[in-house]
Amino acid sequence: GAVVSQHPSWVICKSGTSVKIECRSLDFQATTMFWYRQFPKQSLMLMATSNEGSKATYEQGVEKDKFLINHASLTLSTLTVTSAHPEDSSFYICSARPGQKYGYTFGSGTRLTVV
Amino acid sequence: GEDVEQSLFLSVREGDSSVINCTYTDSSSTYLYWYKQEPGAGLQLLTYIFSNMDMKQDQRLTVLLNKKDKHLSLRIADTQTGDSAIYFCAVDTGFQKLVFGTGTRLLVSP
Numbered sequence: 001g002a003v004v005s006q007h008p009s010w011v012i013c014k015s016g017t018s019v020k021i022e023c024r025s026l027d028f029q030a031t032t033m034f035w036y037r038q039f040p041k042q043s044l045m046l047m048a049t050s051n052e053g054s055k056a057t058y059e060q061g062v063e064k065d066k067f068l069i070n071h072a073s074l075t076l077s078t079l080t081v082t083s084a085h086p087e088d089s090s091f092y093i094c095s096a097r098p099g100q101k102y103g104y105t106f107g108s109g110t111r112l113t114v115v
Numbered sequence: 116g117e118d119v120e121q122s123l124f125l126s127v128r129e130g131d132s133s134v135i136n137c138t139y140t141d142s143s144s145t146y147l148y149w150y151k152q153e154p155g156a157g158l159q160l161l162t163y164i165f166s167n168m169d170m171k172q173d174q175r176l177t178v179l180l181n182k183k184d185k186h187l188s189l190r191i192a193d194t195q196t197g198d199s200a201i202y203f204c205a206v207d208t209g210f211q212k213l214v215f216g217t218g219t220r221l222l223v224s225p
Contacts, residue, residue, distance in 0.1 A: 006157070032211060043203065043215045044158075093157050095213075103148055104205075104213055106158040 002028050002098040006107025013084055013114055021079045021110045023094030029074035030096035034104070035067075038091040047092075050077040084114040117141040117208050121216040128224055133194045135219045137187040137204035146207040147180060149189045152218070153200045161189070161202075191221075199223045 003026040013019050023033055031052045036044040048069055049057040056069035066088075068080040081088055093109040118140045127133045139147075145166050150158040164171045164178045164187075171178045177190040187204055204216040 034211075034213070043217050044213075045215075046212060049211065095158075097211075103146070103160045103163045105160060106150070108157040109155075111155070 002096075002102060002105045004094060004096050004105045004107040006094055006110055008110055009108060010111040011113070013112070015085055015114055016083055018080055018082045019084055019112060021081075021092055021094075021112075023077045023079070023096070023107055025075045025096050025098075028096075028098040030077075030098075031074060032096070033071060033077040034095040035069065035077075035079050036093045036095065038093060038109075040091075044093065047079075050079075052077075081112065084112070086114045088112065089114045117144070117206055117214040119204060119206055119214050119216040121202075121204060121219045123217065124220050124222070126222045126224065127194050129194060129196055131194055133189075133191040133198070133221055133223075135189045135191075135202050135204075135221065137189075137216050139185050139187065139204075139206045139214075139216075141206065141208060142182070142185060143209055144206045145209050147178075147187050148205040148207070148213070149176075149178065150203045150205060151200045152203065158203065194221075194223050196223045196225060 005024045007022045033050040035047045038044045047062045050069045050071040052071045058064045071077040094107045095104045097104045120138050148163040149161045175192045179188045201218045203218045205213045
């Protein structure tokens with residue numbers, strides 16, 4: 001089945017530094033990938049839609065300069081949290097869909113802790 | 116925009132059936148999904164149903180869709196302790212955007 005790999009699984013960084021999270025589709029090509037954020041005991045909120053070869057589409061209220069998205073190939077999208085602060089600590093999950101008749105597959109998530 | 120609601124908590128005994136309910140507001144929704152999330156993990160796609168279907172069965176899982184009432188349910192037969200997790204329903208708004216419900220925490224006791 002379709003697999004989405006996300007790396008790293010967890011990361012701890014100092015306030016003010018930047019962190020890059022990778023999302024790869026392993027056995028299919030994904031022209032579109034999605035980045036979600038999940039706070040403890042809450043649901044998932046879509047942050048942005050990553051489009052291969054073009055700019056990402058950000059949801060209302062999401063700072064595009066804070067959360068940089070790059071989708072340079074059909075199998076890789078990256079989310080960079082720039083100048084991270086403790087309030088950016090969260091669980092970030094990416095998703096992609098092999099085709100219209102398939103469900104959305106999610107990565108295993110990245111737990112970011114900013115200290 | 117789309118609003119998706121779920122009950123927050125369900126507790127059952129091992130061997131019983133579990134029914135997790137979900138309501139949504141946008142009648143133009145195309146695909147409706149059920150995901151399972153274990154602690155500290157990503158989301159596992161359990162099953163999904165297209166909006167022109169009323170029911171879908173996959174082993175222990177049965178999905179029922181009532182489009183008139185905008186109600187979706189997931190029934191887990193013979194629930195096991197390993198089924199304890201948070202279950203999210205999600206609705207595809209047709210613009211490649213998934214809107215998630217609040218999640219239902221299922222606790223299965225021996």
